[in-house]
Amino acid sequence: MNVYLLYADKENAPGATYVDWNNITKDLGLNALFSAAGDDTIDKSGLGKDKKGHDAYIEHAVKRVMSTPLKTADEIQYRQDILKDCMTKQYMIDDLYELSCEVLDEWEKLGRKNSSAVETRSKGKLITDIKVLNLLTESVLKAQSIIAKNIDTLFSDGFKNLHERLSEELNDKRTLDLLKLVDSLAxxxxxxxxxxxxxxxxxxxxxxxxxxxxxxxxxxxxxxxxxxxxxxxxxxxxxxxxxxxxDKISALAPGVISLTGxxxxxxxxxxxxxxxxxxxxxYCGSLIKEFGEFFDQLHFQTAFYIGAVNLKACMAKYCTDYSFPLVSDKDILEFEDLKELILSMELKGNTISNSGIYRDKQLVIITGANQGGKSTFLRSIGTAQILMQCGLPVPAKKFRASVKPSVFTHFTRREDSAMNSGRLDEELRRMDRIVRNVSRDSLVLLNESFATTTEIEGSDIAYGIVKAFKENGIKVYTVTHLLSFAKRMYEEYNDDESTVFLSAEHLEGGKRTFKMIPHAPEMTSFGLELYEQVLGD
Amino acid sequence: MFSLLYLDPKENDRNTGIKQEVLLTDLNLDRVIDKICEDWEGDVHSFYETLPSSKEEEDYRRGIYSDIKDPEIHDFFMDYFKSIKTRDEYTAHKENAYELIQKQAWFLREVYIYVSSNLKLLEDLRSKNVSSRGLKDLIAFLESVTNDKDFISLKDEVNSLWDRLSSFRVILTYDRGRFTLTNAEGVGEYESFLSDLFPGEKKYFRPPFADKEYFSDLEQEILKLFTRKNKTFEKDLDKFCKEHPDPLNSNIWQIEKEIEYYLAYYKFEEKMKLHGFEMCTPERGEDVLKAGQLYDLALAIASLDTGKKVVPNELLLDDKEKFFVLTGPNQGGKTTYARSIGQLIFLSKLGLDVPAVSAEVPYYKNLWTHFSVEESIESGRGKLMDELERLKPIMNGSIEGDFVVINELFTTAANYDAVEMGKKVLKKLTSKGYHGIYVTHLGELVSACDGIVSLRATLDKDNERTFIIGRLTPEYINTIDKEIEKYELTYEQLKERLS
Known part of the structure; x- marks a missing residue:
């Protein structure tokens, strides 16, 4: 009995997580996003309460699901459709989630952890095990009816198929048989x-x-x-x-033995x-396993969709716009008023958006002023890509991109910035890991990589690596402070069709707009200015 | 007497070969044997602790083991082994039973399975072309036993009684505090409901009083019903028991135990193979000792838990070569290599498969080990004395064709003395025609005498241990490392890696 609300043909895709998931999470700051998914901001009670609480399981489910990219436009569409159903039929998804929570809670109380495959159970254990069988059977039928009640207003393949499968697997005969089984053990x-x-x-x-x-x-x-x-x-x-x-045993026939007395x-x-x-x-081991797995999956998958609905609400609240991304089979990245969700939540919506269209661009090099919004820009693209590949909407008026199931991030960590050979070693180790796993359709986001050594050395390393990536068809977006690296790349690739140089917009008089514009790399990173601004002479 | 392990089973002293606990622990074979037994129901330790007493006996076992590795023949023996285990349970029931008739009924069960399992094994083995002398002899032996007129009459009687007992069926109805018993067959409605609802599943219906050796009151009632319907059964059974007080052939009983020697090892070998550790049947070499991808079996067993990589090595001791002297860095795999050679020879002598992809092992009369005891209470002169004492039997042995595994000698002696003594030991052993391996940190020993092969545990260019043993002279290596090159992240390296 399968739930299949995440994929059309499987419950999950084990082993298909982003290779670099831990670094991606850390570099893009996704933990704030998972946490927001677990915050119940939606007022279901109608009592006008803004926030009901935090559900750590929902947070966990969103995190887990997001760690595995969808690989095709169809897969993404499948999930988007289900999510749209969940957005209109929120009561139903809540009911299913609550039902599975109740079942699993009750099961926990009845000692699920202690359940084992042993053939011989104590009498007490057998009694609770049969109660579990009862509970699961009844609840499966309940889940079936929750979906059946709403089926006329559901549009996604995911829910329709689930309904169909349940009707088939819990047809009248099987339902009666299951009830008979449970009843005979009563x-x-x-x-x-x-x-x-x-x-x-x-x-x-x-x-x-x-x-x-x-x-x-x-x-x-x-x-x-x-x-x-x-x-x-x-x-x-x-x-x-x-x-x-x-009373009943009055006449005893031969061969009849009475227990009385x-x-x-x-x-x-x-x-x-x-x-x-x-x-x-x-006999019921497989049944309990089947029903149990069904509820584990239903619990997990509905938790994800509730989290997804919550995230959509965050986007609506803090980013003014959200939309379901369009998946393109061409090499394109197009976005209109794209915001960085996590920063937007932090700053209560007070953030800058960016727009752009990059067709067949393989290398994007971003330079420019400190505190100019470069990292935020890079993060907004990375996050949107991850959101899209998980079937979620993105904080933009429009977002169109090709699928990149293999994403890598290599961000200089603030705490790492000290010049220290051990840090460089760590950076090289991470890069080596990327190189080992990278392929032609990978997307690599570099943010101030190799800032842990001298400018000259760092530039040398970065030049060798980015050039090698470029020549091997790997897509790279890099934010860099390494001016000699940027300069060298500009000299070499200025005329190259597939390379773009962006810079944080810097108005005359030093005012920053935090917008990215096409621009040749400057030979100064405005650090001095900033220094002056913050610290004076 | 017929035996699957010994060519001359009448011989009383089975310890003519060597049974040295020290050897087993030195080579970590005790861990191997423990593992074999851990995965086997039944204690087979002692079988593996004693070596066969002749070359022919080693070959005899190897032949049987090769036959038993045939999956079909293996299944025959496993079936046989399972019926023995079942019979053991019946025997235990019989011994624990409270009432005479119950003891007799278990005895009937015991004899029935004894008779049928031996006939089955014979029939099975005849259906295959066994090639080993041992299994051919086993067939002949089983034929002689089962053609014996006592066995035949035992078979006829037990079958007849068994038919009468096993065909009796009872229906028990339980409803509102009443039991009703009838002698009849039911239709199994609820069973069909279950198989309908759970297609393809069939569960064991554990009888309610199975774990009680005595009769429950209900079972007493059932027995009454049975004896009412089968008036002479009780008398006939009693007669049968009295006429056959001790029906099991003692030689068969011996063989049943011996089979476990092969089956337990086979199970162990299959498990190791499943985890990617190859094992092979060694060929009988004349003068050459060699093995491909030889590894330390005890280390491989430990790696099942730890997941640590086990590095295999090549082994070759040609006909003109006599002794390995193995040097190299500490913790570089020297002792492991020496152990794996010891294991190779030991297991080969047992007639069993060895931890290598290929192997050729000549006949060595004896296998000796001498490992330095690191945590000895004795030290200095005392420890040296102790070592020399332990060397004495090896040095004084007068039979040609032994193999010696020596792990670090004379570590407490002064360097010059240790070298001189080590050379003497090597000279003496080679002159006596012994083969062996000498693990040492003293590079000078490679020139002790003719016939020595110098081996060294190697390091890679970063001075990391490789655990690979090469035919190299003793030396010290050093390398430099460059950060970026080390991670293979230069432009040139990347072009290469990414293409």
Whole structure:
């Protein structure tokens, strides 16, 4: 039984995460984004509360899903469609999420952690295990009905297919059989009598027939179960159950053995009841696994979509615009009023947006003023690419790009900037890791790489690496302070069609707009100016 | 007496070969044997601790093991082994049973499986072309046992009683505090409901009183029903038990144990192969000892947990060559290499497969080890004395064709003395026609005498240990490293790497 709300044909894509995911997360600051996804900013209660709380599981789910890029336009479309359904049918996705939370919580209480594949369970354990079976069966049917109720207003393939699969797998016959199975075991698991009316109770009593041989040491062996039911017996508290039963046994035919008053035989009967329940339950391992996995997946996948809806709300609130990205099969990057989401959330929307169209551009070199918005620009592109490849909307009026399942980031970490051979070593190690995994359709984002050594040395290293990447068809966006590197690249690639030089706009008089414009690299990075500005002479 | 391990099974003293605990621990073979036993139900330790007493016996075992590695033959023996295990359970039940008739019923079960499993094994083996002398002899042995008139009458009686008991079926109904018992066969409605709902699954229905050796009250009632319907059964069974007080052939009992020697090792070998560790049947070399991709089996076992890489090595000791002297950096894989050679010879002598891709091993009468004890209470002169004492039996041995594994000698002696003593030991051992390996930090020993092959554990250009052993003279290497080149990130290197 599959959920398939993340992919059309699988629950997940193990092993397909971004190779460099930890660095990507760190460099793009994505943890703030995951955290925002877990914040329930949407007012479902209608009571006007702004924030209901933080759900760490939703955060976790968004993080996990985002770590694995979708690889085709179809895959992205599939997820976007489901997300659009979730945006209009928020109650449904919330119901499904809550149902799976409840099931898994209850299961946890019933000792899911202690469940094991052992064949022999204690009586108490068997009782709770059968309760779990009950719980999962009922809940699966509930999930089915939640989706069925809404199916006419759902448009995505994901939900339609899920509905279809559930209807097929839980068809009338199977549903009846499952209920029969659970009911036949009720004699064992329903230990507390149900009060029907005053003093009258309903008790489940076993009716069973089994056959066997006695070839193993004259003991019961080679067992087969012919009949099993849990009969409903009502009894009156005032008279008691014992009286009721002994009433029934008046005439004893030959071959009939009565338990009444015989403690040893009563113990045998209990052992028999246990053996039968244990046997029938032994069949249910795969069922529990199947239903359990279904709820684990439903829990995880609905959590992701709730997180996605939350992120969309953040974009709407702090970035003025959001849109579902368009996937292009051409080599293009086009964006209109693109913002950097995380900074926008931090600054409550007070950020600059950028626009641009880069067709068949392979190398983008960004230079210019300190504090000019270069890193933010690079991050906004990286983040949008990751968002798109996870099926999410992006904070832009329009965003069109080709799919780049292999993204690498190599950012100088602020704390690393000290000149120190150990740091350079670490940078080289990270670069080596990138080189080992990079391929022709990779996107590599370099942010002030090799600033941990001297300008000359750093430029040399950067030149060799970026040039080698360029010549091997790897897409590189680099923000750099290494002026001799930028200059050398400009001399070599100024006329090259697939190379763009950008610079942070710098108005006369030193005013910064934080916008990126095509511009030849300057030979000064305005650091002195900034120094003066901050520290004076 | 027939045996799958010994050519002359009458011989009382099975320890004519060597059984030295020191050798097992020096070569870490104790860990290997522990691992084999850990994955096997049954204690087979002692089988692997004693070496066969002749070349022919080694070949005898190797032949049997080669046959048993045939998957079909292996399955025959596994089936046989499983029925023995089942029979052991019946025996235990019999011994624990409370009532006589119950003991007798378990005895019937025990005899039935004994008879049928031996007949089955014989039939199975006849259906295959076994090539080893050992298995051919086993077939002949089983034929003689099963054609014996006592065995035949045992078989007929047990089959008849078994049929009567096993065909009896009971239906038990339990409803509202009443049991009803009838002698009949049911239709299994609920079983079909289950198989319908869970297609392809069949679970074991564990009988409710299986773990109780005595009869429950309910089972007493069932037994009454049975004896009512089968009036003479009890008497016939009693007669059968009295007439066959001890039906199991003692030689078969011996063989059953011996089979485990091969099966346990086979299981172990399969497991190692599954983890990528090749093992092979060594060929019998005349004068050449060689192996391809030889590795330390104990290290390989440890790597299953630690995941550490095990580096295999080549081995060649040509006919004119007598002794390896192995030098190189500490922790560079010297002892491991020496151990792996010891293991190669030991396992080859057991007639079993060895940890290498290919191997050729001549017959060595004995295998000796001498490892320096690092944490000895004795020190200085005392330790030296101790070492020399332990060397004595090896040096004084007078039989040609032994193999000696020496790991660091005379570490407490002065350098000059240690070199001189080491040379003497090598001269003496080679003159006696011994082969072996001598691990040492003293490079001077390579010139002790003729027939010495100098080996060295190597380092790479960054002075990192490679654990590769080469035919090299003792020396010291040094290299320089450049940061960027080290990470292969120069433009030229990148062009190469990215293309």
């Amino acid at each position: 004699y064992f698991s329903d230990i507390s009598p149900e009060e029907r009316e005053r003093n009258t109770y309903i008790l489940r009593s076993p009716v069973m027939q089994l056959e066997f041989s006695i070839k193993e040491g004259l003991k019961m062996s080679d067992m087969q179960l012919d009949v099993l039911e849990s009969e409903k017996i009502s009894y009156n508290k005032q008279y008691g159950l014992g009286a009721k039963i002994s 015989d403690q040893a035989l009563q113990a045998d009967a209990e052992a028999l009841e246990y053996a039968v329940a244990s046997y029938v339950y032994s």
